Amino acid sequence: MTESTRQAQAGQAPSGQFALLGQRRFAPFFWTQFAGAANDNLFKFAFTVMVTYMLQVSWLPADMAGLVIGALFILPYLVFSATSGQLADKLEKRALIRFVKWLEVAIMALAAWGFFSANVPVLLLCTFLMGLHSTLFGPVKFAYLPQHLSERELTGGNGMVEMGTFVAILLGQLVGGVLVVVPQVGPEWVGISCVVLALLGRLAAQFIPVSPATDPGLQVNWNPVTETWRNLRLAHEQLAVFRSLLGISWMWFFGAVFLSQFPAFAKEVLHCDAHVASLLLAVFSVGIGVGALLCEKLSGHQVEIGLVPVGAIGMTVFAIDLFFATRSLPAPPASGLFDVGGFLQQGAHWRVMADLGLMSMFTGLFSVPMYALIQLRARPSHRARIIAANNILNALFMIASAVIAGALLQAGFSIPQIFLFTGIANALVAAYIFFLVPEYWLRFHAWVLTKLVYRFRITGRDHIPADGPAVLIANHVSFIDAVLLMAASPRPIRFIMDHQIFKVPVLGWLFKLAKAIPIAPARDDPAAYERAFVEAAQVLREGELLAIFPEGAITRDGELGAFKSGVLKILEQARADGLSVPVVPMALTNLWGSYFSRIEPTGAMTKPFRRGTFSPVGLSVGEAMPPEAQTLETMRARVQDLLQPATDGCRRHPDPTPSPE
Template sequence: MTDAAAPLPAAAPAAGEHPNQFALLGQRRFAPFFWTQFLGAGNDNLFKFAFTVMVTYQLQLAWLPPEKAGLVIGALFILPFLLFSATAGQATDKYDKTAVIRFVKTLEIAIMALAAWGFWMVHVPVLLACVFLMGLHSTIFGPVKFAYLPQHLGERELTGGNGMVEMGTFVAILLGQVAGGLLVAVPQVGPHYVAIACLAVAVLGRLTAQGVPPTPSTDPGLRINWNPVGETWRNLKLAHGNLVVFRSLLGISWMWFFGAVFLSLFPAFAKSVLHGNEQVASLLLVVFSVGIGIGSLLCEVLSRRHVEIGLVPLGAIGMSVFAIDLYLATRAIPPGALWDLRGFLAQPAHWRVMADLGLLALFAGLYSVPMYALIQLRSQPSHRARIIAANNILNALFMIASALLVGLLLDAGLSIPQVFLVTGLANAVVAAYIFLLVPEYLLRFVAFVATRLVYRFRVHGDEHIPVKGPAILVCNHVSFVDAVLLMAASPRPIRFIMDHRIFAIPVLGWMFRLAKAIPIAPQREDPAVYERAFREAAAVLADDELVCIFPEGGITRDGTLGEFKGGVMKLLEARPVPVVPMALSRLWGSFFSRIDGAAMVRPFRRGVFSRVGLDVGPPVAPTEVSPPLLRERVAALLAAAA
C-alpha cells in the first residue's frame, strides 16, 4: 500500500487554521476543483432539462412522445456509467487526476459545441447523442471527483470537503434545471439561448479547471484493461476486498435508490396528489435540493471535523421517519383545482408536506456524506478511483432498479404516497441490515448519541490519534463507558482489551462483543485467556490497527489514578509501535462510575449533559515506554484538564 507520489493527508494544514468548511473555498487546493465540478453538474442539468422541456412541450415527435422523453433521456445519460465506469476508474488511478479533469472539461466544450448546433437547428437525434456523451463526460469525472479530495485534504477536513461538494452538486443541479427551463421557454429564441449558455458554462468550467493543482498518479504502472465487462467485475471484486468499504458502497447505492424514487415522482406527485402546477413541482425540487445541501453542510458541525460515521444511522432513521410521515401528510391534503404557487403555499397542509420533504433530504445528506468520506479514507490510495468507479456502477444499477420497482408498484395499483410509504419502510429494513453487517456504524452511532445527548464531551489533542498505522492507546479507567467515549474520539476503529467480566453486563456486554473487544482475565485466574488476549492484540497491531488498553487493570474505586501494570510492555515485545497516552476527566461521580461503591445504581446522579473530557498527549516511541512514564504522562494530562 503506497502513495509515495501523492500528497499525504497528514501534510494538510492543521484544523485550527480553518474554522469551517467554507474556508476551503479560499484555497487553491479546493476552490478551483469545487467550481469546476459545480459548473459541470450545472451544465449537465441545464442541457438535459432544457432538452426535456423542449421535447415535451415544444415539439411533436411521433417517435419520441412526451411521456417517454424523460425516460429515454435519463436512460441515455446513465448508460455510460454502466459501460465505462470501470475504464474511467483505471484512468484516474493511472494518470494525474488534474490532467484527467482538464481532459474532461475540454471534452465538455466539444460536446456542448455539438449540442449548441443541435439546439440551433432543433436536431433531436444529435441532442440525444449529446445526452449520451454528457453521460460519458460525467462517467469519467465521477472517480476523479471523489479520489481527488483525499490527496489534498486531511482526515479532519474530509467530511467538510465532501459536504461542500455534495451541497455544491445539488445547488448546481437546481440552478441548472431552473436556468434550462427558463431559457428554453423564451419564445422563438429559447433553444438559441440554451445553446449559448451551455457552451459558455463549458468554457468557464475549462478555465476553472486550469487552476486545479497537480494531483499525481497513485498507480502509474497500472495497465488499463479495455474490456468494460471484465473490468467492471474486477472492480466490484476489488471493492469487495474491504468489506466495510464494499458494504458502504451498497449503503450509498441504496441512498441513490431511495432518492431516485422521490425525484422521479415529483412531477406526478405535484400534479395528481398535491393538485399543483409546474411551479409547485419546481418548488418540491427546490425544497429537496436545499434539504440535501443543509444536511451535507451540517455533517462537519455534527462530526466535529472528523469522519463521523455515527451520523449514518441517524440519517437513515430520519429518512424513514419523514418518508412515512410524508405519506401520512398527504392524507390531509384538501381537494381542489390546480394550485398555482401562491395558492399552494396558502394551504397549511402543504407546509407539512414541504417540511417532510426538506427534512427527508436533510437526513439523506447526513447519511451519504460520512459514507463517501469513509470510503475515501479506508480505500487503498493505489486503487481508490477504481473503488469509486465500482460505486458509480452500483449507483447506476440501483437507480435502474428503482425505476423498475416504482413502475411495478404503480402498475400494481399503489398510489404515489403509498410508494413513498413502502420506500420509507424498506429503508428501515435495509438500513438495519447494513448496520448489522457493519456494526461499526451502529457502534459509532451509540458513541455519537452518548457524547452529544448524555454528556457534553470535549476532546483536546485528538490530532495525536494516528489516522493510519498501528498504535497502542493507554487511558485511565474511570467508568463502564470509557470505551464508548474513546470510540467517539477516534477517527478509526479501536480494538479494546477489556476485563472479561464486563461482557456479562446487559447491553454493554453485547455492544463490546459487537465492537470485537478482546476479553482478558488476570494471569493467575485464567492463564489461557490472558495469553490469548495478547496474541489477538498483537495480530490486530500487525494489521495496522489501533489497540486500547487500560493499564490500571480495572475501573477505579476511589477516583484516583492507580498504578500502571505491565500489559503495555508485553504488547510492545510482540509489536513495537507508538503508544498514545490519554486521560478521561470529569467522569468520576457519573452514573457509570463507582463513586458509591457500585456503578449504574443512581440514574441522573449528575443530571444530563454533564461535562466530560478527553485529553490526548503526543505519542511515545516504543523504545522509551515504561509503565511509570506512561502513568506520569496520563497524570499530567489529568492535571492540565482539572
C-alpha cells in the same frame, strides 16, 4: 508535498469548510464540478419538462419521460466507469479534468442544436453523452480531494462538494425549468445556457493545481466487463469500504426515485404546473446542501460515520410521512393546475415541502460520512478505481430504481405509494448494512453519548496515529470509557476489557459488536487470559489500534491506580513479531462521579441525573511513546501528567479547558 500536508506538519488547525473556497487547492475544482453539475441538470430537467409538458411524443409517454432520461444518463456509468477509474489513477488529474471539460463543450454545442430544432432523438443522444462526461469526471472528483485535503478536512470538503452539487442541481433545474417554458424562445435559451455553462466550467478547470498520478505505471484494461469485476473485488478487500459503497449506491437509488418523479408528482398528484416542480426540486436540493454542511459541525472535524444511522432514520421517517401528507391534498383549482402562488396558499402543501426538505437533509447526513470514509480508508494507489467501482454500483442501483419505479407505475401503483415503499425499503436496507458493518451502529451510539449526553472535549486528537499499529492506554473511570475513546478516534479501535463488563445490559452487546477482547484474571480463567493476548498480538500484526486500561479495573475513588503488567506482555510480543508499536497515553477527565462511574455505596448506573445533562467530559491525548520509554512507571506517569490540568486528577469535576473539536 500538498498544502494540506505542510499544514499538518506545521501543527496548524484544519481550515473551516467555507475557508476552503478561498484556497486554490479547492476553489477551482469546486467551481469546475459545480458548473458541470449545474449543466447536467439544466439540460436534463429542461428536456424532461419539454417532453412532459410541451411536446407530444407517442413513443415517449409523459409519465415515463423522467425515468427514461434518467436511465439513459446513468447508463455510461455502468459501461465506462471501470475504464475511467483506471485513467484517473494513471493520469495526472488536472489534465484529465481539462479534457473532460472540453468534451462537455462539444456535447453541449450538439445539444443546443437539438433544442433549437426540438429534435428528441438528438437530445436523447446528448443525454447519454453527458452521462459519459460525468462518468469520466466522477472518479477524478473524489480521488482529487484526499490528495489536497488533510484527514480532518475530508468531511468538510466532501460536505462542500455535496452541498455544491445539490445547489448546482437546484440552480440548474430551476433555471432549466424556468427557461424552457418561456414562450417561443425557451428551448433556444436553454441551448445557449448549456454552452455558456460548459465554457465557464472549462475556464475554472484552467486554475486547478497539478494533481500527480497515483499509479502512473498502471496498464489499462480496456475490457469493461473484466475490469468492472476486478474493481468490485478490489473494493471488497476492505469490507467497511465495500459496505459504504453499497450504502452510497442505495442513497442514489433512494434519491433517484424522488428526483425522477418530481415533474409527474407535481402535475398528477399535486395538480401543479412546471414551476411547482422546480420549487420541489429546490426544496430537495437545499435540504441536501444543509445536511451536507451540517456534517462537519456534527462530526467534530473528523470522519464520523455515526451520522449515517441518524441520516437513515430521518430518511425513512419523512419519506413515509410524505405518503400520508398526500392523502389530505386539496382539490385542483378550476383552471386545472396550481401555480406557485396557489400552491403556497394551501397548508397541506407546506407539509409536503417540510417532508421533502427534512428527508433530503437527512440524506445529506447519510451520504457525506460514507464518501469521506471511502476516501480515507481506500488505498491511495487504487482510490480512483474504488470510486469507479462505486459509480458502477450507483449506476446499477439507479437503473434498478428506474426499472422498479416504472414497473410499479405500469402495475397501477401511484407515485405516493412508490414513495412509501421506498421509505420502508430504506429502513430495511439500512438495518441490513448496519448488521453487516456494526461500526456504523457503534459510532452512532458513541456520537449520541458525546453530543447528546455529555459535552465532550478532546485535546491532542492528532496524536492518534493515522495508520499502522499502536497501543492506546487510558485511565479507567467508568463503564463507557471505551465508547468515549471510540468517539475520539477516526479509526476503529479494538479493546481489551474485563470479561465482567460483557455482562452489563446494552453495553455488553455494544462491546461484542465492537469485537472487544474479553480478558479474565489468570487465576480465574487461564485459558481466557492467554487467549486475550493471542488476539491482541493479531490485532497489532494487522496494523490496527489496540486499547487497554492498564489499571485492570474501574476506579472506585477517582484516583489513577497502579498499572498491571499485561500491557508490557502485549508490547513484548509485538517486538518479538518485529513490530515497533508506539504507545499513546490518554486521560479521561471529569467523568468520575457521573452516572456510569462507580460511586460507593450506591455503585454505577443507579442515579441517572447524578451530574445532570450535558455535563462536560474531557479526553487528553498525549504524544506517542517510543519503545525505549515504554515501562509501567513512565506510562503511568504520562497518563498522570495528562490528568494534571484537570485539577486533582479525575476526582473533581472541573470544566475541561480545551475548545470542542
